[in-house]
Amino acid sequence: xxxxxxxxxxxxxxxxxxxxxxxITTRGxxxxxxxxxxxxxxxxxxxxxxxxxxECEQRMYKSVAFPAIGTGQAGLRSAKVADEMLDAVVxxxxxxxxxxxxxxxxxxxxxxMLTDFYESMRKREDSDSSTTESWSSTFKSxxxxxxxxxxKKKFMILEKKVDLVTFQICGESQEKVDATESWxxxxxxxxxxxxxxxxxxxxxxxxxxxxxxxDLQRRKEVxxxxxxxxxxxxxxxxxxxxxxxxxxxxxxxxxxxIKSTExxxxxxxxxxxxxxxxxxxxxxxxxxxxxxxxxxxxxAKMAKKLHLNVKIKKKNYKVDLNTxxxxxxxxxTINLQRVIKDEGK
Numbered sequence: 001x002x003x004x005x006x007x008x009x010x011x012x013x014x015x016x017x018x019x020x021x022x023x024i025t026t027r028g029x030x031x032x033x034x035x036x037x038x039x040x041x042x043x044x045x046x047x048x049x050x051x052x053x054x055e056c057e058q059r060m061y062k063s064v065a066f067p068a069i070g071t072g073q074a075g076l077r078s079a080k081v082a083d084e085m086l087d088a089v090v091x092x093x094x095x096x097x098x099x100x101x102x103x104x105x106x107x108x109x110x111x112x113m114l115t116d117f118y119e120s121m122r123k124r125e126d127s128d129s130s131t132t133e134s135w136s137s138t139f140k141s142x143x144x145x146x147x148x149x150x151x152k153k154k155f156m157i158l159e160k161k162v163d164l165v166t167f168q169i170c171g172e173s174q175e176k177v178d179a180t181e182s183w184x185x186x187x188x189x190x191x192x193x194x195x196x197x198x199x200x201x202x203x204x205x206x207x208x209x210x211x212x213x214x215d216l217q218r219r220k221e222v223x224x225x226x227x228x229x230x231x232x233x234x235x236x237x238x239x240x241x242x243x244x245x246x247x248x249x250x251x252x253x254x255x256x257x258i259k260s261t262e263x264x265x266x267x268x269x270x271x272x273x274x275x276x277x278x279x280x281x282x283x284x285x286x287x288x289x290x291x292x293x294x295x296x297x298x299x300a301k302m303a304k305k306l307h308l309n310v311k312i313k314k315k316n317y318k319v320d321l322n323t324x325x326x327x328x329x330x331x332x333t334i335n336l337q338r339v340i341k342d343e344g345k
Contacts (some may be wrong), residue, residue: 004029004036012038021051035061045069045081049088056101057092063103068113078113082120114270193241195248201258202226202233209254216247268295278337279312279326286337297321301338 001009008029015024022040029036037055039048048069056064069085070076089104108114171177205226213224213235222239224247235251237244268291277297278286289297293310300308301321308319310326317326317334324336 004031008036021055022048023052023055025055033065035059037064039069041070041074043070043074043076045076046084046088049085050092053088053092053101053104057098060100062100063105064101065105065107068106068108068110068117071110071113078110079116079120082113082117086117086120108274114274118267118270192238193244194236194238195244197235197237197248197251197255198230198232199255200232201255201262202228202235204258204262209258212254213251216250220247222247264292264295268292271295271298274341276339276341278339280334297338 001012008026011026012024015026018024022042024038024040026036026038028034037052039052042048049066052064052066066085068078068081070081071078085106092098093104106117108117171180205228210226213226216222217224220239220243222237222243225234225236225238227234227236237247237251239247272291272294275294275298277289277294279289281287288294289310297308297310297319305321308321310317310319312326312328312334315328317328319326319336324338325333326336327333
């Protein structure tokens with residue numbers, strides 16, 4: 001309230017006895033937002049979040065940011081709050097009538113709460129893994145912003161594989177020629193198999209993955225089609241059954257690697273908003289580590305490890321996680337910084 005300014009405090013005092021549905025709405029004041037929705041705490045977190053989301057959609061707001069409701073003075077457990085807030089968001093996100101609200105943020109400053117929210121998200125993804133439209137894709141569309149229909153999709157082109165084989169059949173009669181032709185066709189069809197893989201991660205394929213698919217086509221007796229105009233995108237693999245099976249396994253491994261990389265990057269981004277590790281730069285300044293290294297350092301410290309090996313300016317360093325000192329292979333030592341963001345606010 002202090003950051004929002006006296007104007008917002010005055011509005012709250014003015015509307016204090018006029019609230020409906022458990023909240024009042026004021027202008028944003030000094031904050032970087034157009035409106036502030038003030039909740040009247042009743043410990044019914046899921047219900048409150050649902051009401052706010054419906055209000056935002058009704059008012060045609062494009063985005064909304066929540067704190068971890070009830071974890072302050074109300075004293076609610078962060079794990080319980082995470083479950084209730086995410087329950088409300090999931091139910092709202094699955095409504096087909098949502099047109100205006102495009103992005104939902106939950107702002108968490110305490111590192112220990114971040115784990116509770118992450119576990120709550122992972123629990124839902126595990127339980128909904130068999131559904132046609134995955135929970136994570138529905139949920140991600142709000143937490144990362146809905147993609148506009150006008151956004152251009154990138155199309156990657158696979159080489160066409162055409163291997164022609166010509167059979168010349170000679171026989172004593174047309175009947176025997178036809179019978180032989182039918183026998184050959186049946187034999188070919190028995191060896192043919194087709195498998196279609198549908199996955200959102202196919203959208204993330206770049207030149208590297210396309211080159212791998214082209215190489216698989218050349219080495220194996222298969223034809224691969226990339227159907228990225230569909231949603232979710234598909235990869236269709238056809239050919240001799242044993243090769244279709246082995247290529248399908250390799251494609252699944254590629255997709256899992258992409259998902260794991262994206263998940264790690266997402267975790268690193270979230271953690272970077274809470275804590276930042278830095279190493280000395282020039283002119284007595286400090287430079288932030290890349291987000292993945294930042295996450296590895298913070299994880300190691302939270303796990304109470306003594307040391308971690310990192311690279312700084314392409315040189316190997318061993319970091320003492322207690323003293324925050326890093327030593328290179330020649331014994332030269334530098335001081336690191338670990339900065340908690342928004343500390344004291």
